Amino acid sequence: MEQFAPLVRSKDSKPVRYLIVDDSIFARKNIAKMIESFGGEVVGEAGDGCTAITEYERLHPDLVLMDITMPQMEGIEAAERIVRQHPEARVVMVSSVGYQENIVAALQKGARHFVQKPVKADVLYEVVRYVMGEEVLTPAGTAAGAK
């Protein structure tokens, strides 16, 4: 897999901490490999929306990558509940179902961005940089959101 210049947290220069939420183990493994290539740390995984909420409370990750179509509780509802409790939470929806209505609903419920499957590593990398903004340092040592 292509290697990317590592992204680190600007506050302590440690790896960005991720929670991956997807009912497919295969999809989680695939995204985890990409995160490793970004220099990130996967601190937790969840296979449904309910577990995602519990894991967010326990781990307080820097970024949540959340599938939409899942059993028990769908990703958009889980994102809404997480953001309601933690307005600072950064949730990026990652789904193959990317029609406009779905994307708008996710953004209205508090998601910060949307990535369509199949996920391309370079696209995910740029979305992480954009969503993390000044909280992450780019390879040049400047905040991603800085002009």
Add this chain to the structure above:
Amino acid sequence: MKMELIQPFINSADAVLSEALACETRIADVNMEEETYRRKGVAALIEITGDIEGRIVFDIDPPTATQVAAHLAGGEVEGSDDLVRETACELANMVIGNAITSLNDQGFRFKISPPELHTADHGLSGSEETEALVMCFETDKGSLYMNIAMHYNRRRKEERAATVNA
């Protein structure tokens, strides 16, 4: 079955399989199913509800499924049946999800269920109400099949038309 419903699945399968498997794909065969569907190998089932209802089976013969899983996992997966099954489900999710995205953007409103392993040897047969179409896609890794059986939900369509006209 209307071409407007089928074309997004063809486009999506072509795009997703080419991207995910990093190879060229081509449609080898398209058939209307007159007899009950017989599973080819590792199959994932996705149900559709909304303006259009039905189900899609994404089916890969076992040697191809193992090759595809190994390619996507970046290594050998011999003996890891779970990973092979997971691969079939996720590939189905991506192909069908992208097609559903296209149809929703055209104005059809429906949702899909999470993919489930289809373990029965036979699927639904086609009928006047639910036509079934089988498409075979050839790739460098082998052949993959999609069996699509869906129909317009007339009641839902009428309800939406009534809402729009009200």
